[in-house]
Amino acid sequence: MWEPATGQSRPIRERMEFNETTRAAIYCRISDDRNDDELGVKRQEFNCRRLAADHGLVNIEVYVDNDISASRFTNKARPAFERLVAAIDTGQVDVVLVSEPPRLYRRPKELERFIDVCSESRDVPTLTVERDRMDLSSPHGRAMARMSATMAALESDQKSARIRRKHEELAREGVWMSGPRCYGYEAVFALNGNGKREISEVRVVATEADVIREAVTRLMAGDLINAIVSDFNRRGIPAAKGGIWRPVSLRQIVCAARNAGLREHTPGKRGSRFPSRENITEGSWEPIISHAQWTAMQVLFSDPARRSTRPGAWLLTAGIGVCGLCGHHLRRGTRAGKPLLVCHKYGSIGGCGKIAVTMSHVDGYVSGVVVSALLRAEVGGPDVTVPDESVILSLKSARQRLEQAQEDCYVLGVLPRDRFLAEIKPKIEAQILDLRARLDAPEAHLTALDGLPSTRPALESWWAAQSLERRKAVIRSLVVRVEIHKPTTPRGSNQFDPNRVRIVWRRPAHSAPVVRQ
Ligand SMILES: [Zn+2]
Numbered sequence: 201m202w203e204p205a206t207g208q209s210r211p212i213r214e215r216m217e218f219n220e221t222t223r224a225a226i227y228c229r230i231s232d233d234r235n236d237d238e239l240g241v242k243r244q245e246f247n248c249r250r251l252a253a254d255h256g257l258v259n260i261e262v263y264v265d266n267d268i269s270a271s272r273f274t275n276k277a278r279p280a281f282e283r284l285v286a287a288i289d290t291g292q293v294d295v296v297l298v299s300e301p302p303r304l305y306r307r308p309k310e311l312e313r314f315i316d317v318c319s320e321s322r323d324v325p326t327l328t329v330e331r332d333r334m335d336l337s338s339p340h341g342r343a344m345a346r347m348s349a350t351m352a353a354l355e356s357d358q359k360s361a362r363i364r365r366k367h368e369e370l371a372r373e374g375v376w377m378s379g380p381r382c383y384g385y386e387a388v389f390a391l392n393g394n395g396k397r398e399i400s401e402v403r404v405v406a407t408e409a410d411v412i413r414e415a416v417t418r419l420m421a422g423d424l425i426n427a428i429v430s431d432f433n434r435r436g437i438p439a440a441k442g443g444i445w446r447p448v449s450l451r452q453i454v455c456a457a458r459n460a461g462l463r464e465h466t467p468g469k470r471g472s473r474f475p476s477r478e479n480i481t482e483g484s485w486e487p488i489i490s491h492a493q494w495t496a497m498q499v500l501f502s503d504p505a506r507r508s509t510r511p512g513a514w515l516l517t518a519g520i521g522v523c524g525l526c527g528h529h530l531r532r533g534t535r536a537g538k539p540l541l542v543c544h545k546y547g548s549i550g551g552c553g554k555i556a557v558t559m560s561h562v563d564g565y566v567s568g569v570v571v572s573a574l575l576r577a578e579v580g581g582p583d584v585t586v587p588d589e590s591v592i593l594s595l596k597s598a599r600q601r602l603e604q605a606q607e608d609c610y611v612l613g614v615l616p617r618d619r620f621l622a623e624i625k626p627k628i629e630a631q632i633l634d635l636r637a638r639l640d641a642p643e644a645h646l647t648a649l650d651g652l653p654s655t656r657p658a659l660e661s662w663w664a665a666q667s668l669e670r671r672k673a674v675i676r677s678l679v680v681r682v683e684i685h686k687p688t689t690p691r692g693s694n695q696f697d698p699n700r701v702r703i704v705w706r707r708p709a710h711s712a713p714v715v716r717q
Pocket of ligand 1: 523524525526527528543551552553554555
């Protein structure tokens with residue numbers, strides 16, 4: 201390797217004598233386990249150990265990240281890399297060995313982090329099998345490393361672009377999508393001329409197609425997805441991936457464009473639920489439902505208010521969750537894509553900022569406690585009413601139809617303007633008015649605690665089948681607030697600690713029973 205004449209960088213051996221006490225770290229990473237198995241890592245480790253022997257290094261620790269890509273598109277953590285960085289940072293490593301630089305980083309951002317930690321006051325050199333060493337302690341060495349990182353990033357970007365183009369091409373041709381088996385269909389494989397396994401035919405699985413058709417027909421008739429799910433489970437119909445049906449999985453299946461013989465592809469996005477029209481092509485397989493039925497599913501489920509990730513799609517976000525330290529209402533936040541309940545400290549009415557808890561943990565725990573409390577008939581409270589869900593759904597779908605017609609008329613131009621204004625708009629608006637009047641009428645409201653089953657299995661399945669609104673209303677009927685306190689388990693433990701949760705009931709225990717036993 202070329203050395204600058206300024207003398208800023210001297211050979212590593214001069215600056216640092218390696219001996220048997222030198223603490224060496226070997227880092228190995230393999231990006232795609234499917235092709236290389238563990239062999240890639242074994243080969244890297246073998247080469248690094250030989251390099252270590254050449255330098256007289258015997259005190260070695262090995263860090264391995266397997267099946268983790270360093271591409272810009274993966275956000276997977278690299279646990280071993282993180283441990284290595286922490287070890288360097290705390291002065292536990294004297295020299296790092298890798299088989300080639302891209303094992304350590306592929307994005308310039310990651311290299312900068314590595315440079316920072318290696319050059320900060322203690323100068324930890326990195327040796328590579330490929331070209332002996334990467335000198336991050338000199339400006340020149342850092343520039344070389346940065347250049348190689350830039351080239352690696354370019355290569356990775358080009359590769360992603362190539363893959364994306366290939367997928368777009370396949371989508372435009374209406375070719376069946378590769379990947380895991382899709383409910384309702386079965387791909388038949390055969391070997392092609394080059395001896396490669398290829399899809400030769402896509403068949404409809406009759407029993408599954410019947411399930412899809414039934415769900416779609418019932419949804420279009422106004423049945424709630426939860427009711428259909430309970431019914432399927434009661435009838436023992438196996439779910440797509442075995443086990444029981446859940447609203448989310450059924451919704452994904454009925455919304456899939458493939459059921460209508462359509463191939464969907466949204467560039468840059470995976471699994472978009474509502475692809476725009478230009479990202480849909482006619483597929484080469486037999487449809488299970490009609491285009492119109494699929495469109496109806498889109499309309500039914502495309503309302504943002506129905507999305508399970510919307511704020512408030514969790515039981516405790518409606519002002520019931522409270523910080524146990526400062527009493528501030530907990531808000532929705534996220535960590536690593538997981539919804540959290542957090543005490544926000546920002547803003548004029550902010551809280552202490554010291555409480556955060558995984559939303560699903562608390563929701564699950566509170567649900568369980570509420571169901572048990574109902575069974576023990578220990579709690580009760582003023583009934584909170586919930587509006588009739590079918591009316592809400594009809595209202596949502598009417599609003600959706602109006603928007604759709606507006607788009608057809610003004611954006612896409614497929615609907616004549618006079619027809620929209622004179623016929624369609626007044627008709628849908630009249631429906632909306634009528635539905636709103638029905639929502640305001642008291643008979644459209646049910647009391648949250650009406651008609652609860654009285655045995656545990658019945659109550660549990662009833663609970664699971666209820667809409668979020670109904671479950672929230674039950675909780676609001678019974679619970680004043682749910683306080684979240686500091687965990688009592690050691691920091692970093694992934695276990696949910698139920699002692700963090702204190703439920704304040706509306707009525708003291710042992711008062712008028714709600715559920716008659
Ligand atoms: Zn707080």
